[in-house]
Amino acid sequence: GRGHFVYSGIALREPATDRTVTEVVETVVRMREYDDAEVAAYVASGDPLDKAGGYAVQNAAFHPVAGLEGCYANVMGLPLCHLARLLRGWGIAIPNDVPTACQAHTGWECRVYAALWTTP
Template sequence: MTDFIYLASQSPRRSQLLDQLGVRHELLLPDADEDSEGLELAIKNEAPAAYVKRVTGLKLDAAVARLKRRGLPSAPILCSDTTVALGRTIYGKPADAKDAARMLAELAGTKHRVLTAVAVQQRRKRLDALSDSHVTFTAMTAVQIKNYVASGEPLGKAGAYAVQGRAAGFISQINGSYSGIMGLPMFETAQLLRGLGFKL
């Protein structure tokens, strides 16, 4: 059994969370010609939980193929994807500052869900899990939204905010997994890795 895993994610937060668990990992990032953004397109009327699980599976398929193509040593591969949902509306990463402001205006004053799917694979064995958390945002003024967007923090984040950043000042309640909202639910991740026989 290997003493490390591959993390197929560009998120520095996921890497930090694996460090916190004491999991040695190497990044297995897409090649320049891989369409990793294309994997995140939603299907019409797709439920948020189905969407995030499907996207995570596609990312893992791509990572498994990448490992083979590069001829790298075998080790468990971990993929994860996070989405924010208000009802059946899926909030991915904002396209730009204007899109981020729109998302935040819609999420302000609501209780919404943050869904993070995790999947791990070693050789032919694949395991997955879903973390489902609820986040309550206080009302936000247009000026507060504008200032937050200007900080640059919302870009590249599902739902246009980072729970571990400045957005924390607008979050009145969290039910669920804090690390899951950050992008990698540690309890579920530890269970999946143990399920593959990985020593934690």
């Protein structure tokens, strides 16, 4: 039932001009209650062994997360809408359906993209 923060850093750099933009994306994650047998089975599955935080938010069998505030894709490893917004800010054409595609892939109803995803 404890919570923690997940941070991802994004940095874009244009070598020709040395133009750089950075952003840190924060997501608050609240874990669900689970017992020792569940943890042992999850570790035995091998799934957490290559995860930065020791769990996969998207793991349907273990389902470690009770809820979160912020970007679900950030917890998976790449806050896609945030990256797309930064690229758009540099004039790079990005499809308008990035938030929809991200939600379809994660299966999570995104509550943050509307605040940052605006058509220029």
